Amino acid sequence: MDSKNIGLFLKELRKEKNLTQEALAEKLMVSSRSVSRWETGSNLPDLSLLIELSEFYGVSISEIIEGKRMIEDKSDVKCVVDYSNEKLKIEKRKIVCICLIVFGLFILVSALSIFPNDSSWSSIYAILGSLFIITGLTLCFKKKLLCIGICIISFFSFFMVSDYICVTQFNQVPRFSYLKSYGDDVIEHKTFFYTVIQRNPGTENEIIEIEK
Numbered sequence: 001m002d003s004k005n006i007g008l009f010l011k012e013l014r015k016e017k018n019l020t021q022e023a024l025a026e027k028l029m030v031s032s033r034s035v036s037r038w039e040t041g042s043n044l045p046d047l048s049l050l051i052e053l054s055e056f057y058g059v060s061i062s063e064i065i066e067g068k069r070m071i072e073d074k075s076d077v078k079c080v081v082d083y084s085n086e087k088l089k090i091e092k093r094k095i096v097c098i099c100l101i102v103f104g105l106f107i108l109v110s111a112l113s114i115f116p117n118d119s120s121w122s123s124i125y126a127i128l129g130s131l132f133i134i135t136g137l138t139l140c141f142k143k144k145l146l147c148i149g150i151c152i153i154s155f156f157s158f159f160m161v162s163d164y165i166c167v168t169q170f171n172q173v174p175r176f177s178y179l180k181s182y183g184d185d186v187i188e189h190k191t192f193f194y195t196v197i198q199r200n201p202g203t204e205n206e207i208i209e210i211e212k
Contacts, residue, residue: 003086004142005067007041013057014039028052042142044087047080097140104132117166117175126175130155160193167196171208 014024014035021039025032028049037043045053054061062079063069108129115122134151141147159176166172174196177189188211189196195211 002041002067003044003090004041006044006064007039009064009067010053011039013053013059017057027056040142042090044083044090046087047084050083093139097136100132100136100139104129104134104136107132112162112175117172123176126159160191163191164194167208167210171206173198173208 014021017024019027021035022032025035028035030049034043034045038045044050050061050064054064057064059069061083065079065083106129107125111122111125111129115125130151134148134155137151138144138147163174163176167174173187174189174191177191177196179190181188181190185200187198187201189198197207197209197211199205199207199209
């Protein structure tokens with residue numbers, strides 16, 4: 001059984017009735033968002049609604065669960081058991097997604113607020129938290145590669161912009177420099193887009209500026 005096939009079949013049945021998602025939602029007394037989720041396969045209707053959909057569309061429960069019309073229906077009991085298991089898997093996946101995202105946010109926020117910018121642990125934990133968030137979001141969406149790409153670009157942009165603000169507005173070293181060079185009273189921090197010079201580090205005369 002495939003939740004995506006079920007969704008496509010439900011969409012096909014709705015169109016045969018010449019109904020919009022909003023119109024069907026009104027008949028079933030659910031939200032149009034719920035109907036949309038059924039038809040994309042990201043969620044499945046409850047068993048009571050499955051029976052109602054079966055009666056409304058004039059098809060058997062097993063046909064909806066198989067995602068196609070069949071000459072001979074399979075046992076409804078077996079299909080319902082399979083359907084319940086699939087719905088349980090989807091709900092478990094959602095819980096895992098939420099837990100990963102919340103845990104990732106906790107690590108990310110902690111890294112940015114607890115550790116100083118010049119601590120390597122700050123960037124390590126920030127990246128680790130981002131990975132948890134990306135994993136959670138990826139599990140939630142069907143287009144996994146697109147989701148991963150968007151998340152990586154978003155986090156990379158966020159880290160680069162936040163670093164630039166820290167350097168230019170708060171006189172702090174960049175958190176995500178990939179190389180540090182040490183000289184006499186000077187530390188050079190190389191980032192992907194600019195180089196930051198830290199003069200007289202740890203003293204009252206400390207100056208942090210972007211190399212021109």
